[in-house]
Amino acid sequence: MTIEIKTATLSTIRNTYEHTRRRFGDKPASRYQEASYDIAPENNFHYRPLWEPEKFLNDKTRTAIVMEDWYVYKDPRQFYYGTYVQARAKLQEVAEANYSFFAKRKLADGLSDEIKEHVTRCLLPLRHMELAANMNNLSGCAYGTATVLTQAFLYNGMDRLGIAQYLSRIGLLLDGNSGASLATAKDYWMTDPVWQGVRRYAENSLVVRDWFELFVAQNVVMDTLVYDLFYRQYDKKLSAEGGADIAMLTEFMQEWYRDSCRWVDSVLKTTAAESDANRELLVQWVDAYREKAAVDLAPVAEIAAGEDAMAEALAALDKRLQKSGVISRAAAA
C-alpha cells in the first residue's frame, strides 16, 4: 500500500526557457542549465568601455583562445550559486570543527618550536599567493566569456580568498592570536630569497591581460605545483616529523583542490579538443609557465619538502596535462 495524495495537475505550456530549449531540446532543463547557459549579454552593446575602447563589453576577444561556441563547457560539478555555496558550506563545517578542536585541545602547545617556525616559513607565506590567485580568477570572471566559465572563475576566486583566510587562521592558532607569525611570514614573502621566485611569479601574473593565459599560469601550472608541493608532499613530511596536527588544518585545501581539479581539467580538455590552434597555444603557455614556475618554486620546494620535491611536483603536473590532452614539450623532451 502506498499513500497517494491527490493534487490538481495543470498541463504546462512549455518545458523550459527558450534558451535552454534551443540548446538542450524540448524537455525540462536542470537548474544548472537554466541559470548558466546563454544568459550573458552578447549583442548590441551600447558603448565602448572607456577603459578599453578597442573592445566591447563582454568581448570574446579578450583572450587569444578561439571557441566556436563558448557554451560547450560544462562544469562537472554543475555549480550554480546555490549548489556552490552549499558544497562549500559542507567543507567549511568540517574545517570549522577541525579548527575548533585544534584550539580547544591547545594542540599548538604540543608542536615543537621548530615545527612552528617551519610552518611559518614554508606554509603561511602562501596566503599572499592565494590573494594573487583570487585576483587572477576574478580576471577570468570579469573578462572571460560565457557564464559556464565566468561563474566558475568567481567561485574559484572566492575559494582562494577563503583559503588565504584559513592559512591566516593557522598563523593565529600558532601565535595565540597575536598576529606575530603572520608578520614573520609576510617578511619571508617579502625578503626571504627562497620565496622571491614565487612572489615574482605572482606579481608577473597580475599584469597578464589574456584571461585564458592567466588561467593556465595560475590554475593549471602554479596551482598544480603548489598544491602538490605544500598540501601533499609538505603535509606528509610534517606528519612524519611530529606536525601531524597541522594536517587537520589543511584538509580544506586538500578537499578543495580535488574539487577544483575536476573543473580545471574539464576546461583544459574542452579547449584543447576544440582546435589545433587552441592546443598549440595551450602548449606554448604551459611550456613557458612550467619553465618559469620550476625555477621560481625550486628554492622553497627544497626547504619545504626536500630536494626531490620539485621533480615530483613537475611529474604530477605533466601527468595532469597529458590526461587533458595538452602535452608540454618540456615534459616530452
Add this chain to the structure above:
Amino acid sequence: MTATKLNLKDRYRLLTRDLDWEYSYQNRKDVFPMEEFEGIKITDWSKWEDPFRLTMDAYWKYQAEKEKKLYAIFDAFAQNNGQQNVKDARYVNAIKLFLTGVSPLEYQAYNGFAHVGRQFGGVGARVACQMQSLDELRHVQTQIHAMSHYNKHFDGFQDFAHMHDRVWYLSVPKSFFDDARSAGPFEFMVAIGFSFEYVLTNLLFVPFMSGAAYNGDMATVTFGFSAQSDEARHMTLGLEIIKFLLEQHPDNVPIVQRWINKWFWRGTRMLALVSMMMDYMLPNRVMSWKEAWEVYFEEAGGALFKDLARYGIEMPAYAGTAIAEKEHLSHQTWSIFYNYTHAAAFHTWMPDEREMDWLSEKYPNTFDKYYRPRFEHWREMERAGERFYNPTLPMLCQTCQIPMGFTEMNDPTLVSYRQSVYKGERFNFCSDGCKDIFDHEPEKYVQSWLPVHQIYQGNCGGADVETVLKDYYKMNLGVDNMDYRGSPDEQRWKQWHNLQSAEDKLKKAS
C-alpha cells in the same frame, strides 16, 4: 600559550587587508591600470572602512542556509502550482517586466562588480566588490529559478536574455547598465553602488517584491526576503564608496557631484517602468508611485543629501523636475506601453472603473484633468472593438532611449523635446537631464544602439515591424503581445478558476 581574543576589526584586517603586499617586481600602476584616468584622486586606500566584515567561511555558511530555505519554497511552489494563487493573472505581467528588464541587470551587476573587484587597488574595497559580484550572480540565478515555474504556465518569460539584448523598451535598462559598466571603475561605483543600490533601491527592487507580497506571489516574495540581507550589505558598500571618495581628496567632490547628477537622472528615467508597474500592473496596489517617491526619495533621499552636505555634495541636479514628474510619470509611461503593446512581450490593459477611481484619489491634481479622459476614450474604443494600437515607430531619446512621450512639467499637453548638434548631426532628447548627459560626453552617447534607428537601418532582420518582432525579437505574436483581454494568459487563468469572460457569457447567451 593562552590565546588572546581578537576583536572583529583586527581579525578581519589580518584575514583580509593584511594579505596584500607592496609589489617590487611589477609597477603597481600596471597591476591596477584603471585607477587614474577618471581624475579621481586616491591618496590612501588604507583609509577605506570595510562596510561589512564577512569572511568567506561565514559567507558560505549563511548563504547556504538561505539558499536551502529558498529552494525548498521554490519546490513547494511548483509542486502545488502556486501560480494559481496570485491575485489575478494581470499581475504576472509585472514579473515578466522584472525577468526581462531587471534580472539581466543583476547579471550586468555581477559582471561590473567582478571588474571593479579586480581593478581597485585597495584590497578591502576589492573584496567587498567581489562579494557583491557573487551576490548579484545569486540574484540573477535565483530569479531565473523563481520564475521558471511561471514560464511553464504564462507567456512572455521564455526568451528573457535574448530579448534583453534586442527589444526596444529593454534597451532602456540595458543601456543604463552598459553605460555604467563602460565607465571607469569609480563612476561605476557611484552609478551602481551608490545611486542605484543605495539611493534608488527602495524604488526599484523593493516595489517589485512588495508587489509580489501583496499579490500572492510566494516564489518572488520569498526571493525578495532572502535577498534582503544581501541588499543591506550592498547599501553599506554604496555609502562607503561615496564617503571614501569624498574624504580622499577635495578634487573628487565636483567629479562625484557630476556623477550623482547624471546617475540620479539616468535612474529616475529607468524608474518610469517601475512607476507604471506600481500604479497600473498590480491588481492589489501597495502604494502609489507618487507616495513611494515621496517616502523613499523626497524624505529618505532628502535626509541623505543633507548628511552629505558636509562634504559639499548637493541634491542632484533636476531633482526638482523629477519631483514634479511624480504626478505624471506612471500615467504617461503606461500610455506609451498601452500604445505599443503589440510590440511588447507583456500585456497591457485599461484600468477598470474601480482602478480609475483609485488613481483619481491618489493623483487628485492630475489624473482626472489629464489622463482619465484619454483612458476613458481608449476604453470606449476597445468596447467598440477598436482597441487602439499606435502603428508608427516612436522616436527615442538618445540618452535614456525611452520614446519621446514625456511632457513639459508646466504644460502636460506639450511633449518635452530637446536637441543638440554634435559634429553636424542632430540628436534628440526627452529632457534637459538627458540632454546634459549627452552634451558632457557626446562621443559616448552617439554610440547608443537605438532600437528604432536600428530597425529603420535594416539591422534587425527586416523592414516591417512584424518580421522584427517575430524573427529578431523572437516574440510569439498574438500570444506574448497585445491586450491582456483576450490573451492566452487570460484564457488559461479563467480555465483554472472556472471563470467566464463577459464575451463568453454573451456568446453563450445568444
